[in-house]
Amino acid sequence: MNELILIRDLLIQRNGRDVLTVNSLQIQRGETLAIVGPNGAGKSTLLLALARLIKPARGQLTFNGSPISELNDLEYRRKISFVFQDPLLMDMTVEKNIGLGLKFRGTDKEETRVRVRRWSQAMGVDSLLGRRASQLSGGEAQRVSLARAFVLDPELLLMDEPFSAVDPPTRVQLLNDLSNLLSQDHRTTIFVTHNLKEAAQVGDRVAVIINGNLKQVGTPKQIKEKPADKNVREFLEEL
């Protein structure tokens, strides 16, 4: 079994309204799945469900072969890591921000220091470790947020449009750095974006979600050449 995540017949509701339906989706260990779709399509909802931050109305969601609902909530969340659209850094130094998740896990100080150094260097923020989060630029803050997620060495990395709030040149640079890192790191990652070009750059496969339905999963080339239906075609044309 090489799949890390298996989703079957998933339905998520909000205020009694269906917001996301996924009939079937498998995510292989080590792959990067990029999820694209228009705003409000349900992409972030899928990530929140995978992080167990919202509960599905029905369906099967398994992690490493075990239903997520049967796993201990905290133990499960400590196997994953979540990067939001905004960096959401705490009012503390960059070093403490990057080590925050390790502190939650009770990692000892020396190991924390070593891991924080390693990932701050990988993300190019090692010179900022002593600075307060409020003094960072948007791009620097998002790099810190990425380091904070990678430092946890998660089995599953969830990224919800992490670069949408930064300016275009910074975004290109961040995307290049991230796709290089992911191609070397082989970490199972789900990367949400509404930009197909970004999805194709980062993802091994791309999933298209439109109007709360998972429409198609395939390689970027397959999606472009053979859109599953009219909705997917129209979405691609709009891009």
Added chain:
Amino acid sequence: MSDIIEITLLSLKVSLIATLISLLIGLPCGTWLALGNFRGRSVLLSVVNTGMALPPVVVGLVVAMTLWRSGPLGDLKLIYTPAAIVIAQTVIATPVVMGLTAASLASLDPRLSQQLLGLGASQTQMIWMLWREARLPLLAALMAGFGSVISEVGASMMVGGNIRGQTRVLTTAIVLETGKGEFEKALALSALLLMITYLINLALTMIQQKGRKR
């Protein structure tokens, strides 16, 4: 002179204890109100916000009736004791601390709690981090709670009885001296009350500003 020291120390003691108890009740309850997602939350929040403007004399009346010899808690023999003043002042300060705690946490980015959980925080760790993040407005809540009790007179008078050497506090002493036409004494006590309030708020403000610069 020793009278004044005794009155001042008692004022500080009852108000600090009442503020501390209101913090122990108001901080967790305000957090629950801010982060909870349950039916009737808005109604409860509006009740707490109304409680922030509770008239001290009304609180004094209700607490006095409760602690009165024939009242439901009369057997405890607390009426006209410092403990009765602490109870009344706690009733006054708790909604202030609770309401301002809820407002402080509600002003944080609502996704912050999800981000903390997404980084593997337990519920306790998440709440602790949110308190840390909102520490400046939370300190303001504490100052407001203390301010509401150190300066109140109605409740202290009604449940304490302004008994010399036992339950006389600065505010009730000021009322007494004014009633007697001893305006100089009343003014001196008022100046003392203002100075104490200022010094305590100065200390808390310095802690608050230090937190801002960090």
